[in-house]
Amino acid sequence: MDTSLLSKRVKVMPESATLQMAQMARDLKEQGKDVINMSLGEPDFGTPEDIKDAAKKALDDGYTKYTPVPGLPLLREAIVNKLKRDNNLDYNINQIVVTNGAKQAIANVCLAMLDPGDEVVLFAPYWVSYDSIIKIADGVPVEVYAGIEQDFKVNARQLRDAITDKTKLILFSSPSNPTGSVYTYEEYEELAKVLKDFPNVHIISDEIYEYINFSANHTSLASFDFLKDRVIIINGMSKGFAMTGWRIGYMAANEAIAKSCVKIQGQFTSAANSISQVAAAYALDHGIYPEMSEKFNARRKVFIKLLKEIPGFKVNEPLGAFYLFPDISYYFGKSNGVDTITDSVSFAEILLKNALVATVPGKPFGAPDCLRFSYATSIEIIEEAASRVKTCLKEFNIKKL
Ligand SMILES: Cc1ncc(COP(=O)(O)O)c(C=O)c1O
Known part of the structure; x- marks a missing residue:
């Protein structure tokens, strides 16, 4: 060709x-x-045996059909409960969208929010796919680099300097791929103070490594009340539950963003795999391994x-x-x-x-x-x-x- x-x-x-x-x-x-x-x-x-057993049971129970695009209510409820139990965050099931891996959740949000030329502040080092996803969505990645001497973590001054009139989104992961770095509550507090001054900027907080965190606790930027409505939490089953092949991710966001992501996902892929969804609900209810x-x-x-x-x-x-x-x-x-x-x-x-x-x-x-x-x-x-x-x-x- x-x-x-x-x-x-x-x-x-x-x-x-x-x-x-x-x-x-x-x-x-x-x-x-x-x-x-x-x-x-x-x-x-x-994948842990009990999660595999839950999938086998899901097959026997007849979970073989299309599910609603944002996911089975039983899984979205399990996610709502997990966010309350582990992160002390309140969401309702209309704010949750289950996706074909966390990767699709990030793509959904970028496609739902970016117009050509919109800037996305990307904390570097970053996970390789972020850059491509932003570009596919016609966005412009604006890299902010934090080197090893600052533990690969962007500080408040760097964030403020990177935001312009065109900034639509901030995108980062903590714990991070590729660096393993984890932002502390105090570091987030500093970043949150900056973001308070930019009410139109939304934040994609990729928390897929939440359960592989050797510090005492995991903080989400969504735990700052004045930011919660602007933070889109991305998470999924791949890393913490050793379920990479099952392809279950999810996002939690304000209802308008969640709804627009459902619209996009409905046209591209529809819902995630039904059997995996039931197993994921079991795993989230069970809690950490x-x-x-x-x-x-x-x-x-x-x-x-x-x-x-x-x-x-x-x-x-x-x-x-x-x-x-x-x-x-x-x-x-x-x-x-x-x-x-x-x-x-x-x-x-x-x-x-x-x-x-x-x-x-x-x-x-x-x-x-x-x-x-x-x-x-x-x-x-x-x-x-x-x-x-x-x-x-x-x-x-x-x-x-
Ligand atoms: C930071 C980060 N986000 C998202 C993903 C995608 O995960 P999923 O398998 O749920 O699509 C990965 C996978 O490597 C990752 O490292």
Whole structure:
């Protein structure tokens, strides 16, 4: 086919960096190489048995038909109850929309709210899909970068400086993908004070890693009363319940936004999978599965220690999700005599080729000096990966270009 016939929209869209690295890792594996894959953004655990049983029962109970576009009332009620129980937030079921993964919820909101040229303040480093979703919706991402020295968290001054007359939305995640950083109540308070001065700006708060949070608590920006009506909470089952393949996300927003998202979703995909919805309602009613989070925390501690031992790596201590995002720029321009590391992309490629460890370069996350490691794998594998990376980089430490 003549690919010039494809839309401009798709031509400018980058391939997903995460999926690209995962594919390269799979190709090497197929060649018989012992690749350690730290590029993936999903828990290594299977879905808990009781949630699977709830899905089996849903099938037997006949949940095989289209559901209402915003989701089954029983699931939306479970979400309302969860928001009250875990976040002390009051919503009614008309404010809840169940989506095909949290990703669709973000896309719904962007499509519902953005006109061409509208700006979206994007906290960088950001999850790769945010940038593409904003552009598909004809919005203009305006990146605000927070580096490792500020724990990858945007401060009040930076936020104020980024907002213009064209700003329609703010978009960020906490706990964050790719950095694992978690905003504290006090940090949110500062940001909330700024947002008070911009009553037309709405905030997409992606809280999908809520349950993988090793600090004492999770705060939502929606808990500031004067902001609640302008905050769109995004959440879902993929990360905290190890349900990536079930494709259930949800959003909580004011009724006008929720209704407009239902309108969009009704034309694109209709409702999410009926069986998954019933299982999700069961899981949310059951509450957190702390075993997973405890395991992630143990792995996190080990991996932070090991990465800190690698010369040239700048490593912070994030309190959420299952990623570490070291600054690896020390190695730019260094060679082992065969390969030269020029940027985060070549760094990731060389690590994959020479150490057989798959990671994701920071560039597509808006952080060209960093590299994302996912530690959603066993401690044994984490130790092996860190040892391979260290050995591989030793050669680059000695010989300069
Ligand atoms: C920050 C963030 N938001 C949303 C998603 C999408 O999750 P879902 O599987 O529910 O579409 C991901 C998945 O990687 C993510 O990291």
